[in-house]
Amino acid sequence: MTSLEQQLQAVGRELDYPAEPDLARAVVARLEGRRPFAWRRAAALAFAALLVAVVAALAVPQARTSLLRFFHIRGATIERVDTLPPAEERDQARGLGPAFTRAEAERRLGLRLALPPLDGEPRVHVLEGVLATVILRPHGRPVLLSEYEAARYDLLKKSASGKAVIEFVRVNGSDGLWLEGPPHTLTYFARSGEFRQRTVRIHGNVLLWTRGGLTLRLEGRLTKAQALRLAKRIR
Secondary structure, three states: OOHHHHHHHHHHHHOOOOOOOOHHHHHHHHHOOOOOOHHHHHHHHHHHHHHHHHHHHHHOHHHHHHHHHEEEEOOEEEEEOOOOOOOEEOOOOOOOOOEEOHHHHHHHHOOOOOOOOOOOOOOEEEEOOOEEEEEEOOOOOOEEEEEEEOOOOOOEEEEEOOOOEEEEEEEOOEEEEEEEOOOEEEEEEEOOOOOEEEEEEEOOEEEEEEEOOEEEEEEEOOOHHHHHHHHHOOO
16 A cells, blocks of 8 residues: 555545535525526436545545556556556667558558657657557657557556655547656557567656547656647657
8 A cells, every 4th residue: 555545544534524415405505596407407407426535536545546557547556556467678779560651561560650759760660569658859859759549448458656746637639648757567468369468677757548439558667748749749
């Protein structure tokens, strides 16, 4: 259990929670003077019930801990863990798969890649036939831009310690996650051939977000502001 989760549980035990208000009755009462649409009444009841459920869940230390442990967007999940899983060290320039031209990589992946403006033809690394990676140098240092088409399961899973900063962000109007702090691990799952996985240790910060049918990932020694600015240039 992380230090933050322990503190939240301690606060939860000390707080004197008032009785839960009857939110459904209050919402319906506000609507009585309006035109009685059946769908509006049903929506109000559903929203009130959901709100009560969330408040009740946050009042329970175990449920609150679970909500703080998992962060998810389409195709990727970040999980806080007490101990990182065993992982191999990976140099940014290694373990990315063979390199191809953009046209050949898109043909192999069956999708159109999203890239920022580049000088010259990029070399695109393709891993296991599902994950494309381009090495960018926006600030003179290598930054990895990876992207893939999310399937029914998470292709990428990250495990981070309690000291890591994990935030929900918006990138060009889409959902995203920012991960900053000490080294973490990345597990990716191959879809070609048999289902298998590989876990590597990552040194650097990561921005994850969605764009259309793609899930994109920036990895490197860059700040959140730098990552967001770079992400906005990717089309």
